[in-house]
Amino acid sequence: MENAFAERLVAWQRDHGRHDLPWQVDDPYRVWLSEIMLQQTQVATVLDYYARFLARFPSVETLAEAPVDDVLAAWSGLGYYSRARNLHKAAKRVMDVYGGAFPQARSELETLPGIGRSTAAAIAAFAFGEREAILDGNVKRVLTRAFGIAGFPGEKAVEKKLWALAERLLPETGIQAYTQGQMDLGATVCTRGRPACIVCPMVDGCVAAREGRTGELPTPRPKKTVPTRDTVMLMLTWQDKVWLERRPPSGIWGGLLSLPEFAGSGAAEDWACSLGNVDVDIAWPELEHVFTHYRLIITPLPARLREGSANLVRDGGGDWWPLAEALDAGLPAPVKRLLGRLAPRA
DNA sequence: AAGACGGGGGA
DNA sequence: TCCCCAGTCTT
DSSP, X not given: OOOHHHHHXXXXXXXXXXXXXXXXXXXXXXXXXXXXXXXXXOHHHHHHHHHHHHHHOOSHHHHHHSOHHHHHHHHXXXXXXXXXXXXHHHHHHHHHHHTTOOOOSHHHHTTSTTOOHHHHHHHHHHHHOOOOOOOOHHHHHHHHHHTTOOSOTTSHXXXXXXXXXXXXXXXXXXXXXXXXXXXXXXXXXXXXXXXXGGXXXXXXGOHHHHHTOTTTOSOOOOOOOOOEEEEEEEEEEETTEEEEEEOOSSSTTTTXXXXXXXXXXXXXXXXXXXXXXXXXXXXXXOEEEEOSSOEEEEEEEEEEEEEEOSSXXXXXXXXXXXXXXXHHSOOOHHHHHHHHHHGGGO
């Protein structure tokens, strides 16, 4: 083999990789089962389930003949239960279409339910020695770091680049050791949190190690657009005072003074008007406040109490605050902004 | 308390 | 074709 990457990896796998995993056997059924279990689950967790599952369903035939509920029961606790349903479907297909013998080609394995490109390649390589590239989370981490590939690997263009690279790096021989080596290196050395670059066989050419970027690579998934919540804040004034309420000690703005909130302007108006002679203004333009986990859209609704029950009560309590005093108290930033706009006319 | 994980299925 | 989701574990 002429590429140093594969050469080093295979040598490392021989000396430091894992050789005693129960699915490192010459049996496509066991290889397949392990690859499905390992899809979203780590080795340590899989070991137990794998042994029990195999005891209950020792062959693709017994699996195919079992009721799907039994399969799900054996899977119970592993999560992602569609994996178990697909496993059962695939077992039936292997029996019906292939007479119980797994197909050998990656392309054909890929047609079975629950088997995508990477899983198909892993089965083809481990069970049949086919020269196929895998691209699971471990490989993505190793490749993005070693070659300094930025951009979220789930993104189409980045993933395409990684697949091309993975195929280019494939050795001519020793596909099992090479494939296992990538998985082992990613799982035990090139880990997400604190990669052990000091013992890594690839550290010499590694872009991330050289440039101190192991913390940035692989590029994390872009933050989900945070959900949006809407609230109406009633800016109720009486003489030169504003009605404020103390927020609960925990949660957002815990313990701060804030304006009373309502789900809609209707609810806010209803409450305000129940207090007596109240003028409700037209709502002010919406105010957006961004938290780490959601966006809050605030509709400020100004209202003035002319006369009536100034000793009003709302659950959670509240008080009339002279505007100047309120502005000095602990207030959420957007509430302070709102009260600031109120001040000139108070 | 949030992100990782591979494939399926819906848009 | 692309994007979002799922269920458990790890950090």
